[in-house]
Amino acid sequence: MNVSxxxxxxxxxxxxxADMDAFYASVEQRDHPELRGRPIVVGGAGPRxxxxxxxxxxxxxxxxxxxxxxxxKRLCRDLVFVSGDMKxxxxxxxxxxxxxxxxxxxxxxxxxxxxxLDLTGxxxxxxxxxxxxxxxxxxxRETTELPISVGIGPIKMVAKIASGAAKPxxxxxxxxxxxxxxxxxxxxxxxxxxxxxxxxxxxxxxYRTIGDLARADPDTLRSQLGDWGxxxxxxxxxxxxxxxxxxxxxxxxxxxxxxxxxxSDRVILEATILTHAEAVARRLRRQGLLARTVVxxxxxxxxxxxxxxxxxARSRQLTLxxxxxxxxxxxxxxxxxxxxxxxxxxRLVGVGVCGLVDAEGRASQLSLFDVATDTKSIQAxxxxxxxxxxxxxxxxxxxxxxxxxxxxxxxxxxxxxxxxKKGSRDTHGPDPDSx
Numbered sequence: 001m002n003v004s005x006x007x008x009x010x011x012x013x014x015x016x017x018a019d020m021d022a023f024y025a026s027v028e029q030r031d032h033p034e035l036r037g038r039p040i041v042v043g044g045a046g047p048r049x050x051x052x053x054x055x056x057x058x059x060x061x062x063x064x065x066x067x068x069x070x071x072x073k074r075l076c077r078d079l080v081f082v083s084g085d086m087k088x089x090x091x092x093x094x095x096x097x098x099x100x101x102x103x104x105x106x107x108x109x110x111x112x113x114x115x116x117l118d119l120t121g122x123x124x125x126x127x128x129x130x131x132x133x134x135x136x137x138x139x140x141r142e143t144t145e146l147p148i149s150v151g152i153g154p155i156k157m158v159a160k161i162a163s164g165a166a167k168p169x170x171x172x173x174x175x176x177x178x179x180x181x182x183x184x185x186x187x188x189x190x191x192x193x194x195x196x197x198x199x200x201x202x203x204x205x206x207y208r209t210i211g212d213l214a215r216a217d218p219d220t221l222r223s224q225l226g227d228w229g230x231x232x233x234x235x236x237x238x239x240x241x242x243x244x245x246x247x248x249x250x251x252x253x254x255x256x257x258x259x260x261x262x263x264s265d266r267v268i269l270e271a272t273i274l275t276h277a278e279a280v281a282r283r284l285r286r287q288g289l290l291a292r293t294v295v296x297x298x299x300x301x302x303x304x305x306x307x308x309x310x311x312x313a314r315s316r317q318l319t320l321x322x323x324x325x326x327x328x329x330x331x332x333x334x335x336x337x338x339x340x341x342x343x344x345x346x347r348l349v350g351v352g353v354c355g356l357v358d359a360e361g362r363a364s365q366l367s368l369f370d371v372a373t374d375t376k377s378i379q380a381x382x383x384x385x386x387x388x389x390x391x392x393x394x395x396x397x398x399x400x401x402x403x404x405x406x407x408x409x410x411x412x413x414x415x416x417x418x419x420x421k422k423g424s425r426d427t428h429g430p431d432p433d434s435x
Contacts, residue, residue, distance in 0.1 A: 012176065014119040014129050014152065015244060017159035018100060018136060021147040021168045023113035024053035024089055028082050030145050038080055045069055045081035048258045048347065052084060056168055089113075092144060099139050103132055108244045114163075116156055118244035133171045154179065155240040157192050179238035184211030191232050201225075210236045254295070255279045256350025262301030264345040269338060274331045276351035281327035284353065290323035292355030294333040299348035311347055323357050 020026065024042040029035045039058035043051045049069030061076035073079055093112040100107045103126065106118035117136075119129050126132050133150040140148045147169035151162025154176045161183070166172040174182045183190075188207050189199040205224055207213045213221075213236035221229035234240065255276040263269060273296070284291055295317040303311055316337045324330065334351045 012120070013154050014122075015154065015156050015159040016104075016117040016119050016129065016133055016136070017151045017153075017156070017163040018115055018117065018140075019149050019151075019160075019163045019167075020096065020113035020140075021149055022053055022055050022059075023146075024084055025055040025058070025082075026146050027089055027092055028084075029055060031088075035080060035082070039063070039076050039078060040080040040082055041069070041072055042082050042084040043069060044083070045073075046260065048260050049081075050258065092146070095144060096140060096148075099136065099143060102139075103136055106244045106246050108246055116159065116244045119152075130171070130173050133173070137169075137171065155238060156242055156244070157235055157240060158182070158238060161186070161190055176238075180211075180214065183236065183238060184209060184214065186210045188213055188236075191235050193228070193232060193235075251356065252295075252352055252354040253280050253283050253289075253291070253356070254297070254350055254352030256297060256348060256352075258299075258348045259346070262345035262347050263349075264342070266338075266342075269342070269346070269349060270335055272349055273334045273338065273351055274327075276349075277331035277334055278327035280351055280353055281325055281330050284325040284356075285359075288359045289356045290325050290359045291320075291330070291353030292323045292357065293317050293319045293353060294330050294337070295352040295354060296334045296337040297348075297350040297352060298342070298346045301345040301347045313348075317354075319355065323355070325359060 025040055028040060028042060029038075035055075037057060038055070039061060040055045041051050041058055041063060042053040043049055047070060051063060051065050051067045051069060051072050053065055054063045054067075054072070058072070058076060058079060061079075063072045063075055063079065069081070089112055096113070097107065097109060097115065100115055100117055104117040104119055104122065108116040110116070119126070119132055122132070123129075127135075129152045133152055137148055137150055140146065149163050149166040149169060150171045151159045151164070151166055152171070152173040153159040153162050154174075158174050158179055162172040162174050186209060187199075188194060188202050188210055189196075191210060191213065194202065202208075202213070202225075207216065213233055216233060218230055218233060221233045225232075257272065257276070280291075295315055297313065297315040300312045300314070318333050318337060320329070320333070330351065330353065
């Protein structure tokens with residue numbers, strides 16, 4: 001087949017980022033007309049509650065997600081708290097993603113309410129990117145009666161920032177030649193991978209805007225920040241080769257909860273850690289994964305500064321000799337990490353795993369000895385793995401809490417979104433893994 005010079009030219013990449021506006025809160029206002037126009041928060045109203053979502057009426061008072069509910073109440077006296085319904089939100093999410101897939105086969109979901117769509121080369125079939133974006137917004141609005149914002153750009157980061165600029169209920173498109181003028185004035189903390197600590201470090205070097213970073217000499221960035229400096233410098237210039245990944249795999253799994261009161265009792269902490277370890281292991285098995293590393297996370301009860309990050313977070317991790325999907329193994333490791341880590345009361349504790357690998361093909365390589373005291377080599381026996389499979393079948397049929405150890409504790413999730421995670425199952429609602 002002969003290919004003309006015009007056919008051989010690389011196609012200009014086009015990425016769309018679709019993000020529902022105040023998703024949980026918008027669903028509540030849609031389904032409960034008496035809440036429309038009022039400042040509402042989806043989340044816990046208790047002393048340790050956390051804001052999972054805030055309506056735009058609440059945001060006008062400075063209320064935002066991840067904020068402690070106590071602080072949100074101080075900002076807005078008329079704030080209405082709604083406990084939320086993750087099963088309902090997941091059902092709406094599935095319908096939204098069905099709409100997304102009618103516009104592109106390449107859809108990378110980031111959460112229940114946002115996704116990247118690859119529109120590269122779709123102009124002849126669907127029209128311009130802006131036309132596609134407006135069509136998508138209409139479809140979502142007509143089908144769900146919910147608002148959605150869309151950002152369009154040549155790379156994923158630009159598209160995501162553009163959707164944020166489009167909120168609420170709008171569309172912003174950034175053409176390739178407009179990337180620098182769009183990014184340059186923005187805070188350097190808008191760059192992917194730049195959090196509060198990294199932001200302070202960049203500020204110390206004089207990089208306050210994305211433009212400052214984009215104009216920096218690569219050799220200077222390398223000397224100041226290493227290879228990471230070169231990477232964020234490329235992002236600041238709008239250079240990124242990452243593609244939309246429709247089948248992006250999880251890189252970690254975790255469960256955590258906030259206590260109603262600060263806890264220092266080891267019995268309560270270990271019971272909670274066991275509950276989280278079993279939940280994480282169950283999710284590993286449902287996804288056919290094994291984990292190489294166990295992570296223990298906790299947040300201190302004392303407050304060191306204002307804001308949602310005012311309670312110091314700590315974590316420790318340990319890598320196993322063999323990857324695992326057994327809750328007892330995860331618990332034993334997490335408990336060993338707790339043994340010499342806790343020095344004062346905590347408000348939050350969590351257990352996570354990372355270094356995930358496909359379980360298929362690994363079973364024959366696993367150690368065949370029972371749980372041992374050496375946490376670097378502990379592994380579940382074949383008998384225990386058979387027991388886990390039997391318990392999983394019961395949980396699939398009757399719900400995750402049908403069988404519990406006597407020593408397990410009750411663990412309320414730290415945020416509403418923590419109630420619905422990949423690999424979780426609840427027979428009373430729709431299956432969240434069907435997407």
